[in-house]
Amino acid sequence: MLRGVTEALPGPSAPSPGAPLRSPLGSNLDGVRQHNLGTVLRLVHGTPGRSRSELTRVTGLSRSTIGALVSELSALGLVKEEEPREPTGVGRPSPIVVANPDVVVVTVNPEIDGVVVGVVGLDGTVHRRARHTTDAPPTAPEAARIVADQLEGLATPSGTGLRVAGVGAAVPGSVRVADGVVRMAPHLEWVDEPFAALLEEATGLKALVANDASLGANAEHLFGAGRGIDDLVYFNGGAGGIGGGVITHGRPLAGSSGYAGELGHMxxxxxxxxxxxxxxxxxxxxxxxxxxxxALGVDDLEAASVDAEPLDAASRREVERQLGYLAIAIRNAVNVLNPRRVVLGGFLGALLGLDPALLDAEVRAQSLAASAEQVEVVRAELGAAVLTVGAAELAFTRLIADPIALQR
Ligand SMILES: [Zn+2]
Structure with a gap:
């Protein structure tokens, strides 16, 4: 059976994903300890692991402090120590600290004709990702029920040993992040749906909800085409339209209520x-x-063959028309936000692939020279799993902000 740790996470009134997790130095010793535990957990989360010596070097903390923090995270069941897979040279090898893959988040992504439910481990492993087709756009209560049914399916007679740290939901619409109310999701026909509350009621787990493309932007920033880039703009094109997200100074830009980044309505x-x-x-x-x-006469725009096809004149005109308007949108983003990288996901990645030189030239010709001199326009890397990874991150961010909460 799944062991829920629902009481562990802060409630929906906690800060938005864009808000600072906490001050760099806590106001007291407990605060410092909590901050340091979170720092170590953040460094191993979503990675194959790091040695104690690497953690010491990256954090600037002493070896003994890192040792104590790793022991405490281990006692909390959040990390494990393993022998290094390869010899590291002379001397005793430093054990590798890895995030516990059995601490998981359940993810939800309602779509126009189904609900995608995923299970993602603290180490970044996508344990499971399944799509449940519906005949019509799922209602919010229906989507919550599908998630609850999946939780039942996760239980095994012998027990999976999984510990669920919460539910993270990526919704294609405007979401008030403070209480997880979906204000408007036009393609799902949801208006003012209290989705976080519905998920909590159906699953008994804490649930957090945010706009899908904003979560996609954060996922690409942490694990995909934006790794190591602190200022990026993400455009994602899907069947329902174009969403967007902005990372600035390494943090998601949320705006006052969580609605920032609606780049499709530029x-x-x-x-x-x-x-x-x-x-x-x-x-x-x-x-x-x-x-x-x-225009291209293809069903799957993301198939590798699309960009290799020679285009007839009419198809070429439509591609150039769309690239021209996309360039205007990117120009606006470049001039306003000065990103280092612009990441294009979904069909926009395929559009870029049809003529990257043309899009790059258009963006540079139109943008302010200083704003554009360092910008790169690239294709997203996470593919179909991007929203599952992004939604999981929503709940993992809370856990990392307060790792001790798991035991409270
Ligand atoms: Zn619009």
């Missing part, structure tokens, strides 16, 4: 069509997966 054509949001000429009305598919 104005790119003042003479364009009316968008479902009510405005005219949004990026997602000009650049669309359906129109690109029609």
């Amino acid at each position: 104005l790119v054509n003042s003479a364009g069509d009316r968008c479902h949001c009510g405005a005219v000429g949004c990026l997602e009305t000009e650049v669309s997966q359906a129109r690109l598919r029609d």
